Amino acid sequence: MSNIQLDVKNLSVSFSTQAGKVHAVRDVSFSLHKGETLAIVGESGSGKTVTCRTLMRLLSKNASIDAGEILLEGTDILKVSERNMRHIRGNDIAMVFQDPMTSLDPTMKIGRQIEEVITLHRKVKRKEARKRMLELLQLVGIEDPRRRSRQYPHEFSGGQRQRIVISIVLACNPKVLIADEPTTALDVTMQAQIIDLLKSLQKKINTSIIFITHDLGVVANVADRVAVMYAGKIIEIGRADEIFYDPRHPYTWGLLNSMPTLDTSAPSLYTIPGAPPNLLKPPTGDAFAPRNEYALAVDELYEPPMFQISDTHYAATWLLDARAPKVNPPAVLNKRREEFIKRSGLYAES
Incomplete structure (x- = not known):
């Protein structure tokens, strides 16, 4: 029996706008295994949220799914009727929003x-539903659930409201839980609590999680595998320790290098120069080339394929081609990454 819960194959999504057709998701493929957490990371506009809203079939009217399959335990949910999809949402796949x-x-x-x-x-x-409701509130850490169930959302803090949303999402024990930056609007303490809650709930109900974030600090603490997105494509994917200890794509280097650390000697935080491309007219070659200080001439002409680094680690950069010059990650990256890994609790496998 396959261990794959969700299998996304060659997914492409675009939006019709007054300016033209925006190619928001471009030929994206990934799998989600039972009981694992896959983090999808990248800058705003990289296609993370559109990808995951497509998994729920919750796109706006001007959106078009141009190609691909989304197999949930073998069933292509892009081909089921909207009536059947309403049953799948909540029962099989559910989403926590930002x-x-x-x-x-x-x-x-x-x-x-x-x-x-x-x-x-x-x-x-209703009597059975009420009993289940109280159990869920207690499960997500809402104290005195009987009294608090009679209150309105504005009577709760931001962290408590997110717990309530999680209880709603978990009401039907979904097989796949999508968390779309669920900690972004919360303070650091609440972020840690929500992350710990999700990890705890995952063990209790054995659900699979897709965690969307731009915060690599969250990734180190919650993910089994990491997919890095840029300009609507996955440009690197691997186990969390592979992405942190052995990143291969220059964009991943930039994301890791821009993480804040306890080292205050630097005058400012590193930022990746430039801006993502306009996806009204996707570039011919490597979309990251204009921002990549290690770009090669071939990057302007041809889009790089996914090069295999290990059985679980792949990256789309011409630097991995056998004919490319040897380029090492920035020296400062090693120091910043090691400090971050130590305080995040992420350690490489022995």
Whole structure:
């Protein structure tokens, strides 16, 4: 029996705008194994959220899925009817969004909102739904769930509201949980608590998680594997320790180098020069070439294929071609990465 929970193959998504067709996701492929956490990282506009909203089939009317398959345990959910998709959402695949207030109805008590999801998907009586609702609130760490279930969203803190949204998402024990930057709007303490909660819940209900973030600090603490996206494509993918200890794409070097650390001797934080390309007209060669200080002449002409580094590690850069000159990561990257890894708790396998 296959261990793959979700298999995305050659997915391309575009948006029709007044300016033209925006190619937001371009030939993206990845798999998600049962019980694992896959982090998708990259700058704003890299295609992370569009990719994952496509998995839920929650795209705007001007969006078009141009190519690809999304296989959930072998079933291509791009081919099922919207009626069947409504059943799949919640039962099989669910999503936690960045801002919990956009997911909660401010006019309804939170207990009723959770019960509504349970009765809709599980077809159970209200008494049973209420019992399940209280169990979920307790599971996500809401104290005195009976009293608090009678309160409205505005009566909770940001971290508590995110916990409530997670309880709604978990109401039907989904096989795949997508977390779209669920800690971005929270302070550092709340971020750590939500991350710990997701890791704990994953072990309890054995769900698979796709974690979208631009924060590599989150990646080190939560991910089994990491996919790095740029300009609508996955340009490097591997185990978390491979991405941190042996990154191969210059864009990944830039992301790692721009992580804040405890070293305050540097006058300013490193930033990747330039800006992502305009995806109204995707570049012919390597999309990262204009921002890449190690770019080769071939980068302007041809898009690099995915080069295999190990059984689990791949990167799309011409620097990995046998004919390319030898280029090492920036020296400063090693120091910054090692410091970050030590304080994040991520260690390479022996």
